[in-house]
Amino acid sequence: MTDAARATVIVPAHNESAVIERCLATLLAGALPGEFQVVVVSNGSHDATAALARSFTSHPVEVVELPAPSKIAALRAGLARARTGVRVVVDADVLLGTSALRELVSALAAAEPNPRAGSPQLAVDTFASSPLVRAYYRTWTRLPYVRTGMIGSGVFAVNLAGASRLSTLPDILNDDEWVRRSFPPPERITTLATFTMTAPRTLRALISRNARAHLGNRELNSKNPGNGNTIGDLIKAVRSREVTPTDALAYFAVVALSRTLARWRLATGRARQWSTDHTSRT
Incomplete structure (x- = not known):
C-alpha cells in the first residue's frame, strides 16, 4: 500500500x-x-x-x-x-461495490477545499425478510429521511476538509447520524450509485435494531437536534399513495414497539446494550 x-x-x-x-x-x-x-x-x-x-x-x-x-x-x-484525504467508513455487513466507492471518493475530492460528507444512495435487501419487515422498509424508504439526501446507515465518507470534524467523535451509539448532523444539508453529498443494506429477517430483530437507533438519536437530540420522520410525513405519504395504508400501519407499529423497547432499556440500564442483528448476517 x-x-x-x-x-x-x-x-x-x-x-x-x-x-x-x-x-x-x-x-x-x-x-x-x-x-x-x-x-x-x-x-x-x-x-x-x-x-x-x-x-x-x-x-x-x-x-x-x-x-x-x-x-x-x-x-x-x-x-x-x-x-x-478522503475517509470512507463501511460497516462490515453492507455491500459497497468498487465503482460506487470510486464515485463517492471522486465527488468528495472534487469538493475540496470545502468540507463535505457523503454517501451513496441506500438500497435495502428485504428478500429474506418477513412480510412485516418488508412492509416497514417499503414505507421507511419512501419517507423524507431517506429521500432527502445523505443517509449513511452503514456507509459514510468525508473529504480532507471535513475530516477534522471527526476528531471530536464522541462516545455515542449512532455514529452515522452524528456525522450526518455534523454537516448541514449544503455540505452533504449523495452520489447516484447505491450501496446495499440487508434488512433484518424477523420482526424481533428489526425492533431491536431500531430501539438502539432510537436511543442513539435520543442521545444526539440532547446536544444537536435533528429532523426525523414525523406522523405528518407518514400521513402525507399515504394520501399521495406512495405508501399503502397497510404498510403505513405496519411501519407505525414497528416504530411504537421499538420506542417501547428503547424506553425499557433506558429504564433498566441497558441503553448501551449491543444489538447486532445476526439474522441479516446468515
Whole structure:
C-alpha cells in the first residue's frame, strides 16, 4: 500500500466472520493495486474476523485488533491510520461495490477545499425478510429521511476538509447520524450509485435494531437536534399513495414497539446494550 491511495476505507468489525470476506470482496473486486488503503478494525471480536481479513489476498488489508467491543474506538483507530484525504467508513455487513466507492471518493475530492460528507444512495435487501419487515422498509424508504439526501446507515465518507470534524467523535451509539448532523444539508453529498443494506429477517430483530437507533438519536437530540420522520410525513405519504395504508400501519407499529423497547432499556440500564442483528448476517 502506498501513500498514493485515493482513499482510506475503514471497516469496523465486531464478530463479523460471517460477512467480512463478502464485504471486502465486493468493495475491492475492481480495485487497482494500491488504489485504496483498507483498514479493518476488529474490536472485541472472539471469532475469526481478524484472521479472515488478514487472509484476504486480492488487495492489501491492514488489520487492527482492539481488545474491547466499541465501534467508536474502532473508528478512532482506523481514522488515526488514514494516509489519504478522503475517509470512507463501511460497516462490515453492507455491500459497497468498487465503482460506487470510486464515485463517492471522486465527488468528495472534487469538493475540496470545502468540507463535505457523503454517501451513496441506500438500497435495502428485504428478500429474506418477513412480510412485516418488508412492509416497514417499503414505507421507511419512501419517507423524507431517506429521500432527502445523505443517509449513511452503514456507509459514510468525508473529504480532507471535513475530516477534522471527526476528531471530536464522541462516545455515542449512532455514529452515522452524528456525522450526518455534523454537516448541514449544503455540505452533504449523495452520489447516484447505491450501496446495499440487508434488512433484518424477523420482526424481533428489526425492533431491536431500531430501539438502539432510537436511543442513539435520543442521545444526539440532547446536544444537536435533528429532523426525523414525523406522523405528518407518514400521513402525507399515504394520501399521495406512495405508501399503502397497510404498510403505513405496519411501519407505525414497528416504530411504537421499538420506542417501547428503547424506553425499557433506558429504564433498566441497558441503553448501551449491543444489538447486532445476526439474522441479516446468515
